[in-house]
Amino acid sequence: xxxxxxxxxxxxxxxxxxxxxxxxxxxxxxxxxxxxxxxxxxxxxxxxxxxxxxxxxxxxxxxxxxxxxxxxxxxxxxxxxxxxxxxxxxxxxxxxxxxxxxxxxxxxxxxxxxxxxxxxxxxxxxxxxxxxxxxxxxxxxxxxxxxxxxxxxxxxxxxxxxxxxxxxxxxxxxxxxxxxxxxxxxxxxxxxxxxxxxxxxxxxxxxxxxxxxxxxxxxxxxxxxxxxxxxxxxxxxxxxxxxxxxxxxxxxxxxxxxxxxxxxxxxxxxxxxxxxxxxxxxxxxxxxxxxxxxxxxxxxxxxxxxxxxxxxxxxxxxxxxxxxxxxxxxxxxxxxxxxxxxxxxxxxxxxxxxxxxxxxxxxxxxxxxxx
Amino acid sequence: xxxxxxxxxxxxxxxxxxxxxxxxxxxxxxxxxxxxxxxxxxxxxxxxxxxxxxxxxxxxxxxxxxxxxxxxxxxxxxxxxxxxxxxxxxxxxxxxxxxxxxxxxxxxxxxxxxxxxxxxxxxxxxxxxxxxxxxxxxxxxxxxxxxxxxxxxxxxxxxxxxxxxxxxxxxxxxxxxxxxxxxxxxxxxxxxxxxxxxxxxxxxxxxxxxxxxxxxxxxxxxxxxxxxxxxxxxxxxxxxxxxxxxxxxxxxxxx
Numbered sequence: 001x002x003x004x005x006x007x008x009x010x011x012x013x014x015x016x017x018x019x020x021x022x023x024x025x026x027x028x029x030x031x032x033x034x035x036x037x038x039x040x041x042x043x044x045x046x047x048x049x050x051x052x053x054x055x056x057x058x059x060x061x062x063x064x065x066x067x068x069x070x071x072x073x074x075x076x077x078x079x080x081x082x083x084x085x086x087x088x089x090x091x092x093x094x095x096x097x098x099x100x101x102x103x104x105x106x107x108x109x110x111x112x113x114x115x116x117x118x119x120x121x122x123x124x125x126x127x128x129x130x131x132x133x134x135x136x137x138x139x140x141x142x143x144x145x146x147x148x149x150x151x152x153x154x155x156x157x158x159x160x161x162x163x164x165x166x167x168x169x170x171x172x173x174x175x176x177x178x179x180x181x182x183x184x185x186x187x188x189x190x191x192x193x194x195x196x197x198x199x200x201x202x203x204x205x206x207x208x209x210x211x212x213x214x215x216x217x218x219x220x221x222x223x224x225x226x227x228x229x230x231x232x233x234x235x236x237x238x239x240x241x242x243x244x245x246x247x248x249x250x251x252x253x254x255x256x257x258x259x260x261x262x263x264x265x266x267x268x269x270x271x272x273x274x275x276x277x278x279x280x281x282x283x284x285x286x287x288x289x290x291x292x293x294x295x296x297x298x299x300x301x302x303x304x305x306x307x308x309x310x311x312x313x314x315x316x317x318x319x320x321x322x323x324x325x326x327x328x329x330x331x332x333x334x335x336x337x338x339x340x341x342x343x344x345x346x347x348x349x350x351x352x353x354x355x356x357x358x359x360x361x362x363x364x365x366x367x368x369x370x371x
Numbered sequence: 372x373x374x375x376x377x378x379x380x381x382x383x384x385x386x387x388x389x390x391x392x393x394x395x396x397x398x399x400x401x402x403x404x405x406x407x408x409x410x411x412x413x414x415x416x417x418x419x420x421x422x423x424x425x426x427x428x429x430x431x432x433x434x435x436x437x438x439x440x441x442x443x444x445x446x447x448x449x450x451x452x453x454x455x456x457x458x459x460x461x462x463x464x465x466x467x468x469x470x471x472x473x474x475x476x477x478x479x480x481x482x483x484x485x486x487x488x489x490x491x492x493x494x495x496x497x498x499x500x501x502x503x504x505x506x507x508x509x510x511x512x513x514x515x516x517x518x519x520x521x522x523x524x525x526x527x528x529x530x531x532x533x534x535x536x537x538x539x540x541x542x543x544x545x546x547x548x549x550x551x552x553x554x555x556x557x558x559x560x561x562x563x564x565x566x567x568x569x570x571x572x573x574x575x576x577x578x579x580x581x582x583x584x585x586x587x588x589x590x591x592x593x594x595x596x597x598x599x600x601x602x603x604x605x606x607x608x609x610x611x612x613x614x615x616x617x618x619x620x621x622x623x624x625x626x
């Protein structure tokens with residue numbers, strides 16, 4: 001696939017590979033996404049706004065440069081912004097591929113980091129998550145100080161495939177509401193106000209969840225295996241109600257993005273149904289997991305092996321996904337956050353065992369330091 | 372507009388999260404005080420850090436945010452801090468305004484840069500802020516809190532006053548934009564208001580009409596009360612009925 005290297009959320013020629021419930025594959029334009037939905041279906045999107053979660057600063061004990069990428073948080077509460085898990089890098093920035101970045105200065109618990117000169121933001125390293133580059137971080141000052149510090153000194157997290165520096169507005173989705181995500185919930189780029197109006201006109205439901213989408217890549221193969229990290233989420237009352245109603249009436253729940261799948265399936269795995277309220281998605285959705293709620297997904301085009309691709313394996317068998325991947329390659333689909341899309345319906349009659357709970361993997365203890 | 376004490380018995384602004392631009396002087400400051408008095412949680416935006424600290428200090432519980440709504444790169448950092456401070460947003464008041472040239476000038480004598488400043492402050496700033504906050508406002512509407520955007524207009528948006536060209540044209544654009552927003556987002560449950568508070572004794576008025584008889588001008592506090600009433604009227608009625616809607620005291624700008 002080709003890396004999408006311009007920050008255009010809704011390119012007119014954006015494409016969408018459609019994999020239907022029979023495993024059949026066809027090509028479409030993403031602008032016709034709504035034609036895949038039926039009256040009575042419910043589209044659920046992630047309304048998380050994206051934080052400027054990349055901070056460049058100085059490690060005070062060594063005087064060396066450090067980049068901190070906020071990576072996890074205990075909750076989606078907007079006054080809960082003192083403690084984060086964070087990934088650290090040495091000198092350089094997004095223009096260098098993450099796997100080629102120099103290591104950060106050697107860090108110890110209690111070390112302090114300063115960001116910016118005017119309106120300084122300060123932070124203390126409070127511990128490590130079994131890896132020298134994944135730290136527990138505590139910002140100094142009030143929640144207001146943290147927000148103004150982030151606004152002043154933070155930049156959106158980005159990667160080397162995008163040559164120009166991103167502005168916060170580039171990754172701010174049309175429906176962005178709660179600034180809690182560390183990277184943009186990029187499937188939401190496709191959800192604009194025209195689509196929302198058209199859904200209403202066609203009798204297709206629309207609701208949102210908020211999930212603090214985390215990092216998509218760390219530059220370290222060991223850490224990448226731990227992705228996605230635990231992600232807190234919030235399900236509004238209206239959304240839980242609409243999902244109940246949709247399922248009762250035989251409609252399909254369609255997720256705009258992997259983060260929506262993660263939130264809804266986590267809630268259902270804990271409560272037996274999607275319940276309104278806050279939760280922490282700790283599970284990985286993958287081939288071993290029977291989907292309880294979501295019937296279809298609109299997502300980006302993902303390379304096999306990455307965590308987002310693993311989630312797609314809950315929707316379709318490996319042969320079908322291999323055929324879809326071959327099609328994406330053959331037709332030059334664009335990948336990454338500003339790339340083309342796939343729409344995958346859960347393939348009927350998959351040979352699934354119900355032992356998903358036993359096969360489910362979690363990353364232990366990641367949040368314990370943050371609470 | 373009648374001067375009356377606010378009746379707290381039907382308070383629809385209690386706990387409402389409101390953002391006000393240009394909140395350190397004139398009408399904006401009066402709105403910060405009025406909405407805070409009615410129980411709203413207020414974040415206000417202004418350009419000067421020292422004035423912000425002063426207003427935040429004397430209006431307990433408010434959050435001051437440094438930013439210039441006329442500058443595109445500052446919009447999302449402002450929005451981030453508004454949402455961070457309030458945890459969401461129910462009411463946005465686009466109050467910050469630029470006169471354009473000061474002293475006022477005939478269009479033939481108006482510098483393009485002064486006209487541009489009126490447009491970026493009075494039209495593009497409110498557009499960008501509203502757009503960036505539309506997700507938060509619609510989330511409030513879906514959750515039943517209701518959400519309102521109030522754009523502060525002027526009779527100069529309608530009447531052709533000589534020397535008010537940059538300001539009048541920008542306010543006309545703001546007013547018309549509000550009407551189009553209203554059509555487009557009504558189904559999302561977001562109410563869009565464009566209201567003329569009338570001539571007030573404010574720094575903006577003093578810059579425009581230096582020799583004005585200030586005693587003939589309305590106090591900003593009185594105008595703020597009328598605008599707050601109008602916002603309340605636009606919010607969903609609380610579940611306990613019989614609150615008795617009052618007619619908006621500020622006059623809707625008419626075409």
